Amino acid sequence: MPEPMTQTFPPAFLWGAATSAYQIEGAVGEDGRTPSIWDTFSHTPGRTAGGETGDVAVDHYHRYRDDVALMAELGLTAYRFSVSWSRVQPTGRGPVVQRGLDFYRRLVDELLEHGIKPALTLYHWDLPQELEDAGGWPERDTAFRFAEYARLVGEALGDRVEQWITLNEPWCSAFLGYGSGVHAPGRTDPAASLRAAHHLNLGHGLAVSALRAAMPAHNRIAVSLNSSVVRPLGQDPADLAAVRRIDDLANGIFHGPMLHGAYPETLLEATRSVTDWSHVLDTDVRTINAPLDALGLNYYTPALVSAASGEVKGPRPDGHGASEHSPWPCSDDILFHQTPGERTEMGWTIDPTGLYELIMRYTREAPGLPLYVTENGAAYDDKPDPDGRVHDPERIAYLHGHLSEVRRAIADGADVRGYYLWSLMDNFEWAYGYGKRFGAVYVDYATLERTPKSSARWYGEAARTGALPPVPAA
């Protein structure tokens, strides 16, 4: 049977957009906020493209009302944002700064008034610098600090935010932050990256329990993982073993303890040369295994790997930025390849079936757990036309392709409750600075004026009708 012309979604499906605090807020020195590791990192020469920082970003801290009004005008029904830890608890410990918390209360109230469901991420990579100075995520205490911060935010906003996300992409925090060093804090120590991963897990588990105690029982708690789709270049056993290793390091290291109550044995074995895992205490995995109400999947592109036949040195094309240090501990015998096909400005291959595979995998591995696509999107070199409009047919095609796969997964039995496109508007793309535009809304960085791209209109129509509009001819 041919595909029906209109692809409809369940009536309660959430049509959202996502952002994160450091990427959009600016106002880094206001209302008591202190530096996070991303302030320090972006102000360190050579760390970000052109030395760009989030000092002003897109000034969302001052423009949030207009931004919420724009979301409502477009027709979005959900918005995923993150809280800046050092705005709320500047030293990473001790009492809250009320002015910092108030910003998020105002933002949430504004969203609710416009009928937009907030989804709050507690940690999107901006650790208070003071906690990094005390050792950061490789230190066990950071997990306890995170749980306390989670409790404070839960107590303050649990009455108005129902959807909570503990961590965003702990893989990036651990392995780009402490392994390859392309993200803050820029450390390059494989053993520290593995300890960081465990303490992020532990912080997540402790935070889930802290939130449960601090909030109304009907609130839902999730985590957002950049779960990778890892494919073998060939079919020989060495390539399949390479897939296994990278799958353990990308996925199993988080969803093992979170969803199945154990780290994969193969992961522990493969990393023995850098850690004996003695930082994992007996009861930790039980703590991390705290029941969740939903799982967030962030998806951009699949990975394609093979066993290396010779010695490999230097940066490798794994799409994780340029560094001589690999984010993958104990994996110098594995090669990353470019998946064939069209790519976005990030150099990431467009592969919507990967999203289907990912959703179906978690449908099998975490039966009964509702799924959300908490990030998916593409960077393109968008420019306004002479008339000021911004046409981005590539992004519409990207969104259409991926949303079609979400719908196919739902038709095949997956319980996907919503989709958050990355990102609402152009913003600070971490080490790449402002050069990579992921927004559905264009931002003119000279004036900070916002202009919805044609993809924002297209997506808004999908949100309003619950079905994918046709893709305009390019």
Ligand code: PNW
């Ligand atoms: C995610 N990688 O980042 C983040 O959650 C967003 O803040 C970010 O803007 C977005 O995706 C686009 O990059 C990632 O190297 C950064 O695999 C790097 C990787 C994955 C996700």
